[in-house]
Amino acid sequence: MPDGGFVISAIEPADKNLLKAYCIPGAKCVISGNTVTVSYDESMMSATVENELHELEKEVQTAKSQLRLVDYDAISERIAKIDPEDVFDLESRDSVIDEIKSISRMLIEQREVEVRSVWYVPLEKSQKAVYKTVEAMKEAGINQLCLGIVSDGKSIVRVPDMKIYKADSRSYHFDILQTYVSACKEQGIELVVSIPVFFGGDGAACTPYLTLTNGGEINAEHFASPANDEFFEEITEYFSYIATHYAIDGIQYDYIRYPYFDGTTDFGYDDASKKLFTAETGLGADVIDGIAKQLRAHENWNDWVNFKTSLIDRRVAELSEKIRSLRPDIYISAAVANDTGADFYCQDSSHWLAAGNVDGIYPMSYSAGIFPEATKKFGSYMTDSSYLIMGNGAYMSLSLDEMYRQFNEQAIFGGDGIAFFEWGAYVDHGYAAAFEKDVMSKPALSFTYAESASxxxxxxxxxxxxxxxxxxxxxxxxxxxxxxxxxxxxxxxxxxxxxxxxxxxxxxxxxxxxxKADKKGGNYLVSESSDEPSSEASAGASGSVEESGASVTDSDASASSDSGEAGNSNVLPWIIGGVLAVAAVAVGVIFGRKKK
Known part of the structure; x- marks a missing residue:
């Protein structure tokens, strides 16, 4: 800013838009009393380009100081061709600025080793659609898929005697998860299964397990109580089934926390939690009632928060111990909230990493402008045997410039990769098409998938x-x-x-x-007779687990357009199978009752 200059700022959305539209670098600004007059004409356009060019040259020096491995010669050649005097109208100015932005993106290093992940809840209705989705991910430069297999209380996997989830109707037509496993192996994409721990079970089935608010109400999102042992046994069984029946490369804990505490509505006032709190602290019902009313103002608030945080810590440790006993060859990670205030979620991911209960974390740092500080904060949690993948909020319609900034910042400030939330938004907003032309035009290795090569x-x-x-x-x-x-x-x-x-x-x-290299190749999967509707869907469902991955994705359109192929072609076998299954259950019930 020049000597005697002023800063013109805006707070209200309308004022911000006004500044963006008219206060262009290079414009002339005159302040008279309370009036600000901004003028911008042809004579000022070259000043705009000169300013942008100056910023680009500073970026080049920054990149060199950070030892980024980029093509500096090619960058210099393109910069040398830019002449601000060639700008004579808005069209030529915009063309030059676009060129400067393009050069700036050349300064983002394409690391040969980094995780490029997407979160995705499958929408496909056929095997063919799954393969098309995974192929599209590969073409976009994605090397890891975090596949959400539970949504709205429905599981895409039909686990025997499943109590807390309903089965997704598509699971009766083909094994969705196994198709992902096969498709991802074919494309060389790492498959991480993401499962909500305390969130989103079937409301009717989970009512006895749900946590309550300080007002005694059930949370609309159906959060289960971390103190409920019966629920935790059920969710542990679900994780165990997935781990031992599918050749996945990793498991990710989602929603392994309490619901957000907004300063008014708190959680954990179910009977199981209150009973356990009293047993561990010696503080009785009168104290709990007081905490429910006074919240942060109560003298035992920190005891309450510490109790809930420790309970989540124990559940993480218990779940990981079980999974590792079954699948020592896979990585365990957790998607964690960006807000780390002690009482917000009672989620202490730094402790999980220090204790070795998870291998990596995926902070959901979805907003614009927060990546530098967030990456440094979560980077400080890292140990000599853990990793950090920064979560990006593609679904929030971030500007393309912000997307490029975050891709660059996660690498500069200590991240080991980026995970886009989620695949549909990443494609629909044009990010995939843009990134695959430059910053993700070259393939990268996921170090949790290809260890030696990395x-x-x-x-x-x-x-x-x-x-x-x-x-x-x-x-x-x-x-x-x-x-x-x-x-x-x-x-x-x-x-x-x-x-x-x-x-x-x-x-x-x-x-x-x-x-996990010394654990690869073990025979960890359960071998059992398959009831899959086709050989394609059941390929690779059992046997040894190798260092290979899986992935899945597709848009609504491709899922719908293919819904009549593998889906409908397999209806008859399933109808027959369904009739036989019902008959078998009926016989079982008859004999069961006789036995009682």
């Missing part, structure tokens, strides 16, 4: 960054010996006191520390 690629990246460091500093030095051990490479690089030099080997060491 470590080797990180060695090469570290050597390239080492070379760039000397080129930019004007110093002379030896090339980095990539045949050294990772510890030796880290020691050599750390001696230069530059964190950007060590970032690749630091990740490689974490990959090595948390590796």
């Amino acid at each position: 470590i080797e690629a990180l060695r090469t990246m570290a050597a390239a960054r080492f070379e760039l460091y000397f080129a930019e500093s004007g110093k002379t030095g030896d090339t980095l010996d990539t045949d050294m051990s990772l510890v030796e490479m880290y020691t050599v690089l750390a001696a230069y006191g530059n964190d950007y030099l060590t970032q690749d080997i630091e990740l490689a060491l974490r990959i090595e520390k948390m590796s």
Whole structure:
């Protein structure tokens, strides 16, 4: 800002839009009393371009200081061709600014090793639609799919004796999850199954398990009480079934927390929670009633919050212990809230990581402008054997510029990858089409899917960054010996006191520390007779688990257009099977009653 200048700001939406439309860098601004007059004509257009060009040149220097591995020669060549004097109207100005933005995106490093994930709840109605979705993800540069298999109290997998969920009607036509497993393996996409822990069960079935508000009401989102042992046994069985019947690559805990505390409505006032609180703290019903009324003003509020947080911690530990006993070869992660205030969700993901109860976290940092601080905050939770994937709010219709910023910021500030929420929005808003042209035009390795290949690629990246460091500093030095051990490479690089030099080997060491490679190939899946409607749907449903992935996705259109193929063609076998199943149940009931 020039000496004697002013800052013109806006708060109200209408005023913000006015500033965006007329207060263009390079415009002339005159302040007279309470009146602000902004003028912008042809003579000022070149000033706009000069300002944008100046910012771009600063970005280039920043990229070099951060040792980003990008094509600086190509960038310099394109910058040299820009002449502000060639701007003579709005059209030519906009064309030049678009070129500057395009060059700016060349400064975003395409890391050879990073997770590029999407969340997705499947909409497909046929096997063919599933394969088309997964293929589209692959083409978009996605290397990991976090597949939500429970939505609105319905499960796409029909687990025997399932009490807390209803079966999705599509599951009677084909095995949706197994089709994803097969399709993802074919495309080389890592498949992580995302399951809500305390949220979203079938309302009618889960009523006895639900937590209550401080007003004694049931939460509309059907959150189960973390203190209810019967519910936790049911959800543990559900996780166990998925882990032992499908060759998935990872499991992710979603909604493993309490509902959001907004300062007025609190949760955890069901009988199971109150009884457990009294047993653990010695504080009786009168104290709980007081907390329900006074909330943060009550002297025992922190005791209440600590109790709920510790309870969630224990449930995470118990669930992970069970899953790891069944599938030691897969990674366990958690999607966590961005707000980490102690009483907001009673969700302490830093503790889970420190205790080794989860391998990684996916913070849902969905808003614009928060990635730098959020990435640094959650990055501080990392251990030498954990990872951080930043959640991006594609569904919020973020600007394309903001999407590019977040893709860049998660890498700069310590993230190990990005997860877009969710696939449909990522495609519909045009982000996929844009990213696959530049920042995701080259494939990347997911280190939780291709461990060995990732470590080797990180060695090469570290050597390239080492070379760039000397080129930019004007110093002379030896090339980095990539045949050294990772510890030796880290020691050599750390001696230069530059964190950007060590970032690749630091990740490689974490990959090595948390590796599941020695567990791969084990025979962890249950072998049983298949009742699938077609061989395609049941392919790979049992047998050994290898280092391979899975994924799924599709738009509503492709799901609907193919709904008449595999879906309808399998109706007859299922009708016959259904009749036989009903008959079998009837016989079972008769004999069961006789036995009683």
